[in-house]
Amino acid sequence: MKGLVIAGPTAVGKTSLSIKLAKAMDAEIISADSAQIYIDLDIGTAKVTEGEMAGVEHHMLDVTEPVKKYSVGEYQRAVDTILAGMEAEKKAVILTGGTGLYIGSVTEGLANLPESDSELRSKLMKRSNESLYDELKVLDPEGAEMIHPNNKRRVERALEVCLLTGRKFSEVSRENIKGNNYDFLKIALERDRDVLYERINLRVELMMKAGLLEEVERTYKKYGEGLKKVNIIGYAEIIRYLEGETELSQAVEDIKQNSRRYAKRQFTWFKNKHDYIWYNLDEMSEDEIVKDIIKRLKSS
DSSP states (O other): OEEEEEEOSTTSSHHHHHHHHHHHHTEEEEEOOTTTTBTTOOTTTTOOOHHHHTTOOEESSSOBOTTSOOOHHHHHHHHHHHHHHHHHTTOEEEEEESOHHHHHHHHTOEEOOOOOOHHHHHHHHTSOHHHHHHHHHHHOHHHHHTSOTTOHHHHHHHHHHHHHHSSOHHHHTTOEEOOOOOEEEEEEEEOOHHHHHHHHHHHHHHHHHHTHHHHHHHHHHHHTHHHHHHOOTTHHHHHHHHTTSSOHHHHHHHHHHHHHHHHHHHHHHHHTOTTOEEEETTTSOHHHHHHHHHHHHHHO
C-alpha cells in the first residue's frame, strides 16, 4: 500500500496542505505530533480544529492526558493498528507532523528493545557512572563509543539491554522492525527562514488572541505540577508567568523564540534524512505542490 508523509518545521503549512492532499487522494490523516496526542492542549499545540478538518478523518489526536507518559513505541503500535484497518479497506493515508521520531517509527520501524526491568534498573541506578560505563565498554565497546560517559540514563539503558538480551546494545538497536505494509513517499515542506519566523511570531500572537493564556490556566489548575514536566512550548512559558517568574509580555516573546529554535531543530532533523523530497511554499503554490505530489504517487 502507498502512503504519504508530509513533514517539516512548525508553522510551515503542513496542516493546510495535508488536508488539500487528503481530499485529492480520498485519504485519512494520521498526526505525527508528540504534543497533539495530549487531551486539553489545543491552542498551544496548534491542533487542527474540526472546521479546519473539512470532513477529513484525523487520527492520533487527544490520545492521552499530558501528565501520563507516552512512548514512541506506544505511538508506533497505535498507528500500526490504525494502518492495518486502513489497509484492509484499501485506504490511502497521510502521515503528517513535525516529530521525526514518530514518523520514523512508522516508516522505518523501531528496534525491538526489551521492556525495562524494574529490579535490574534499580540496581543499575545505585551504581556510579564510571562503574556502569566500564562494564558497558567490556560488553559492547561500540555501544560505549556511541554514548557519552556522563549520560548516565543512556548508559544504564544500554547496559540493561546487554544484560537482558545477552547481546550487544549496538547490534540490537540497529535491528528495526516495521509493523505495517505501507510504502511511504516522504515529502518535507520549507519556507524562506525569515518568512517562516514571521509566520511563527504571528501564530503565537493569534494563539494568545484565541485564548492560550486561559487554556494554560485551566490545564495547569487541572493537572498541576505534572503539566510542567511535559515542558511543551507555549505551556512552559505561560506557567512561568502564572507563577510570577516573568511578565506576560516576556512569556510571549519566549514562546516565539523557543518556537523558532524548535523549527530550526526540526529543519535540521529532516534535512539530515536524505529520502525526503522538499517543496518550498514560498516558491510554489499549494495547488502546484498537490499536483506534483499526486503525479509522483501515481508514477511510484
